[in-house]
Amino acid sequence: GAVVSQHPSWVICKSGTSVKIECRSLDFQATTMFWYRQFPKQSLMLMATSNEGSKATYEQGVEKDKFLINHASLTLSTLTVTSAHPEDSSFYICSARGGRLANYGYTFGSGTRLTVV
Amino acid sequence: GENVEQHPSTLSVQEGDSAVIKCTYSDSASNYFPWYKQELGKGPQLIIDIRSNVGEKKDQRIAVTLNKTAKHFSLHITETQPEDSAVYFCAASASNSGYALNFGKGTSLLVTP
Numbered sequence: 001g002a003v004v005s006q007h008p009s010w011v012i013c014k015s016g017t018s019v020k021i022e023c024r025s026l027d028f029q030a031t032t033m034f035w036y037r038q039f040p041k042q043s044l045m046l047m048a049t050s051n052e053g054s055k056a057t058y059e060q061g062v063e064k065d066k067f068l069i070n071h072a073s074l075t076l077s078t079l080t081v082t083s084a085h086p087e088d089s090s091f092y093i094c095s096a097r098g099g100r101l102a103n104y105g106y107t108f109g110s111g112t113r114l115t116v117v
Numbered sequence: 118g119e120n121v122e123q124h125p126s127t128l129s130v131q132e133g134d135s136a137v138i139k140c141t142y143s144d145s146a147s148n149y150f151p152w153y154k155q156e157l158g159k160g161p162q163l164i165i166d167i168r169s170n171v172g173e174k175k176d177q178r179i180a181v182t183l184n185k186t187a188k189h190f191s192l193h194i195t196e197t198q199p200e201d202s203a204v205y206f207c208a209a210s211a212s213n214s215g216y217a218l219n220f221g222k223g224t225s226l227l228v229t230p
Binding site: 106 | 159216220
Protein backbone atom coordinates (compact mmCIF):
# COMPACT_ATOMS: atom_id res chain seq x y z
CA GLY A 1 0.00 0.00 0.00
CA ALA A 2 0.93 3.66 -0.23
CA VAL A 3 3.25 4.89 2.50
CA VAL A 4 4.26 8.39 3.50
CA SER A 5 7.26 8.64 5.78
CA GLN A 6 7.37 11.75 7.95
CA HIS A 7 10.42 12.82 9.98
CA PRO A 8 11.16 13.65 12.62
CA SER A 9 8.37 12.20 14.72
CA TRP A 10 9.12 14.72 17.43
CA VAL A 11 11.44 17.68 17.85
CA ILE A 12 12.21 20.19 20.57
CA CYS A 13 13.81 23.45 19.53
CA LYS A 14 14.71 26.75 21.08
CA SER A 15 12.67 29.83 20.38
CA GLY A 16 14.02 31.70 17.37
CA THR A 17 15.49 28.69 15.61
CA SER A 18 14.18 26.95 12.50
CA VAL A 19 12.94 23.40 12.15
CA LYS A 20 12.54 21.34 9.00
CA ILE A 21 9.99 18.53 8.68
CA GLU A 22 10.22 16.07 5.81
CA CYS A 23 7.59 13.96 4.14
CA ARG A 24 8.50 11.31 1.62
CA SER A 25 6.20 9.16 -0.45
CA LEU A 26 7.90 5.80 -0.50
CA ASP A 27 6.11 3.89 -3.22
CA PHE A 28 4.21 6.42 -5.28
CA GLN A 29 4.64 9.84 -6.80
CA ALA A 30 2.98 12.53 -4.73
CA THR A 31 1.81 15.14 -7.18
CA THR A 32 0.06 17.04 -4.39
CA MET A 33 1.09 17.38 -0.76
CA PHE A 34 -1.04 18.89 1.98
CA TRP A 35 0.28 20.18 5.29
CA TYR A 36 -1.93 20.26 8.37
CA ARG A 37 -1.50 21.53 11.89
CA GLN A 38 -3.33 20.02 14.84
CA PHE A 39 -3.49 21.55 18.31
CA PRO A 40 -4.31 19.31 21.29
CA LYS A 41 -7.84 17.94 21.22
CA GLN A 42 -8.62 19.84 18.06
CA SER A 43 -9.14 18.96 14.43
CA LEU A 44 -6.65 19.03 11.58
CA MET A 45 -6.40 22.49 10.08
CA LEU A 46 -5.11 22.80 6.53
CA MET A 47 -2.08 25.06 6.32
CA ALA A 48 -1.11 24.80 2.67
CA THR A 49 -1.34 22.78 -0.51
CA SER A 50 1.67 22.20 -2.70
CA ASN A 51 1.91 20.72 -6.16
CA GLU A 52 5.23 19.38 -7.35
CA GLY A 53 7.30 22.08 -8.97
CA SER A 54 4.91 24.89 -8.03
CA LYS A 55 4.68 27.37 -5.21
CA ALA A 56 2.52 26.32 -2.32
CA THR A 57 -0.94 27.76 -1.83
CA TYR A 58 -1.42 28.87 1.76
CA GLU A 59 -4.68 29.03 3.67
CA GLN A 60 -5.86 32.32 4.99
CA GLY A 61 -4.08 33.28 8.18
CA VAL A 62 -1.03 31.07 7.56
CA GLU A 63 2.17 33.08 7.16
CA LYS A 64 3.98 31.86 4.07
CA ASP A 65 7.26 33.46 5.18
CA LYS A 66 7.10 31.62 8.48
CA PHE A 67 6.05 28.22 7.17
CA LEU A 68 8.19 27.53 4.13
CA ILE A 69 7.04 24.65 1.98
CA ASN A 70 9.15 23.04 -0.69
CA HIS A 71 7.88 20.35 -3.02
CA ALA A 72 10.77 20.07 -5.43
CA SER A 73 10.31 16.40 -6.30
CA LEU A 74 7.46 13.95 -6.67
CA THR A 75 8.56 12.06 -3.58
CA LEU A 76 9.63 14.75 -1.15
CA SER A 77 8.01 17.76 0.45
CA THR A 78 9.41 19.77 3.34
CA LEU A 79 7.90 22.20 5.81
CA THR A 80 10.31 24.59 7.52
CA VAL A 81 9.09 26.49 10.53
CA THR A 82 11.28 29.58 10.63
CA SER A 83 12.04 31.59 13.76
CA ALA A 84 9.88 29.26 15.79
CA HIS A 85 8.05 30.53 18.85
CA PRO A 86 6.23 28.66 21.62
CA GLU A 87 2.87 29.32 19.94
CA ASP A 88 4.11 27.28 16.95
CA SER A 89 4.22 24.21 19.16
CA SER A 90 1.80 21.78 17.59
CA PHE A 91 1.38 18.48 15.79
CA TYR A 92 2.19 18.84 12.10
CA ILE A 93 0.92 16.25 9.63
CA CYS A 94 1.49 15.86 5.91
CA SER A 95 -0.79 14.12 3.45
CA ALA A 96 0.07 13.04 -0.06
CA ARG A 97 -2.08 12.44 -3.08
CA GLY A 98 -0.90 11.06 -6.37
CA GLY A 99 -0.17 8.09 -8.54
CA ARG A 100 -2.86 5.49 -8.57
CA LEU A 101 -4.25 7.19 -5.51
CA ALA A 102 -4.91 10.40 -7.42
CA ASN A 103 -8.49 9.31 -7.78
CA TYR A 104 -9.60 10.46 -4.34
CA GLY A 105 -6.86 8.70 -2.34
CA TYR A 106 -4.84 10.39 0.38
CA THR A 107 -2.04 8.98 2.50
CA PHE A 108 -1.06 10.62 5.77
CA GLY A 109 2.29 10.76 7.44
CA SER A 110 2.61 9.80 11.09
CA GLY A 111 2.95 13.40 12.22
CA THR A 112 5.64 15.53 13.88
CA ARG A 113 5.25 16.82 17.41
CA LEU A 114 7.01 20.21 17.56
CA THR A 115 7.74 21.76 20.93
CA VAL A 116 9.32 25.20 21.02
CA VAL A 117 10.90 26.16 24.32
CA GLY B 118 -15.19 27.34 1.44
CA GLU B 119 -16.28 23.97 2.72
CA ASN B 120 -17.55 23.70 6.29
CA VAL B 121 -17.83 20.27 7.85
CA GLU B 122 -19.82 19.87 11.07
CA GLN B 123 -19.44 16.71 13.14
CA HIS B 124 -21.53 15.37 16.03
CA PRO B 125 -21.30 14.28 18.73
CA SER B 126 -17.97 15.53 20.06
CA THR B 127 -17.84 12.66 22.56
CA LEU B 128 -19.52 9.29 22.52
CA SER B 129 -19.42 6.55 25.09
CA VAL B 130 -20.84 3.10 24.35
CA GLN B 131 -20.64 -0.30 25.92
CA GLU B 132 -18.74 -3.05 24.20
CA GLY B 133 -20.95 -4.77 21.65
CA ASP B 134 -23.22 -1.78 21.12
CA SER B 135 -23.32 0.30 17.94
CA ALA B 136 -21.87 3.78 17.52
CA VAL B 137 -23.05 6.38 15.05
CA ILE B 138 -21.26 9.61 14.18
CA LYS B 139 -22.82 12.18 11.89
CA CYS B 140 -21.39 14.90 9.68
CA THR B 141 -22.82 17.59 7.47
CA TYR B 142 -21.08 19.54 4.77
CA SER B 143 -21.83 22.82 3.07
CA ASP B 144 -20.24 22.67 -0.39
CA SER B 145 -22.42 20.86 -2.90
CA ALA B 146 -19.32 20.36 -5.06
CA SER B 147 -17.77 18.03 -2.46
CA ASN B 148 -17.60 14.54 -3.87
CA TYR B 149 -15.36 12.50 -1.62
CA PHE B 150 -16.05 11.72 2.04
CA PRO B 151 -13.51 9.73 4.05
CA TRP B 152 -13.54 8.78 7.71
CA TYR B 153 -10.35 8.63 9.73
CA LYS B 154 -9.42 7.10 13.06
CA GLN B 155 -6.70 8.84 15.01
CA GLU B 156 -4.96 7.43 18.04
CA LEU B 157 -3.04 9.64 20.41
CA GLY B 158 0.18 10.99 18.91
CA LYS B 159 -0.36 9.37 15.53
CA GLY B 160 -1.47 10.44 12.11
CA PRO B 161 -5.01 9.74 10.93
CA GLN B 162 -5.76 6.32 9.49
CA LEU B 163 -8.40 5.89 6.81
CA ILE B 164 -11.08 3.46 7.91
CA ILE B 165 -13.66 3.89 5.17
CA ASP B 166 -14.59 6.34 2.45
CA ILE B 167 -17.46 7.00 0.11
CA ARG B 168 -17.80 8.83 -3.15
CA SER B 169 -20.69 11.02 -4.19
CA ASN B 170 -22.08 8.51 -6.65
CA VAL B 171 -22.68 5.93 -3.92
CA GLY B 172 -25.22 6.02 -1.11
CA GLU B 173 -23.80 3.41 1.21
CA LYS B 174 -20.64 1.40 1.70
CA LYS B 175 -19.84 -1.32 4.19
CA ASP B 176 -16.65 -2.98 5.33
CA GLN B 177 -17.21 -5.63 7.99
CA ARG B 178 -18.27 -3.78 11.18
CA ILE B 179 -17.98 -0.35 9.62
CA ALA B 180 -20.42 1.35 7.27
CA VAL B 181 -20.86 4.82 5.86
CA THR B 182 -24.02 6.35 4.41
CA LEU B 183 -24.27 9.46 2.28
CA ASN B 184 -27.29 11.65 1.61
CA LYS B 185 -26.24 14.13 -1.05
CA THR B 186 -29.54 15.96 -1.05
CA ALA B 187 -29.31 16.69 2.66
CA LYS B 188 -25.52 17.04 2.54
CA HIS B 189 -24.87 14.67 5.36
CA PHE B 190 -22.98 11.43 5.85
CA SER B 191 -22.68 9.09 8.79
CA LEU B 192 -20.31 6.49 10.18
CA HIS B 193 -21.77 3.37 11.72
CA ILE B 194 -19.69 0.99 13.81
CA THR B 195 -21.40 -2.19 14.94
CA GLU B 196 -20.33 -4.65 17.63
CA THR B 197 -17.93 -2.11 19.08
CA GLN B 198 -14.78 -3.29 20.82
CA PRO B 199 -12.51 -1.49 23.31
CA GLU B 200 -9.87 -1.14 20.60
CA ASP B 201 -12.31 0.99 18.62
CA SER B 202 -11.76 3.71 21.24
CA ALA B 203 -10.10 6.65 19.47
CA VAL B 204 -10.89 10.00 17.89
CA TYR B 205 -12.79 9.78 14.62
CA PHE B 206 -12.79 12.50 12.01
CA CYS B 207 -14.99 12.94 8.98
CA ALA B 208 -13.77 14.94 6.01
CA ALA B 209 -14.93 16.20 2.65
CA SER B 210 -13.10 17.29 -0.46
CA ALA B 211 -13.93 18.78 -3.82
CA SER B 212 -11.96 19.36 -6.98
CA ASN B 213 -12.72 23.08 -6.86
CA SER B 214 -10.77 23.37 -3.62
CA GLY B 215 -7.68 21.63 -4.93
CA TYR B 216 -8.86 18.33 -3.46
CA ALA B 217 -7.81 19.41 0.03
CA LEU B 218 -9.60 17.56 2.81
CA ASN B 219 -11.69 19.67 5.17
CA PHE B 220 -12.11 17.94 8.49
CA GLY B 221 -14.86 17.89 11.05
CA LYS B 222 -13.92 18.67 14.66
CA GLY B 223 -13.72 15.03 15.63
CA THR B 224 -15.57 12.60 17.87
CA SER B 225 -13.88 11.00 20.83
CA LEU B 226 -15.29 7.46 21.04
CA LEU B 227 -14.91 5.46 24.22
CA VAL B 228 -15.94 1.82 24.24
CA THR B 229 -16.18 0.45 27.75
CA PRO B 230 -15.87 -3.29 28.44
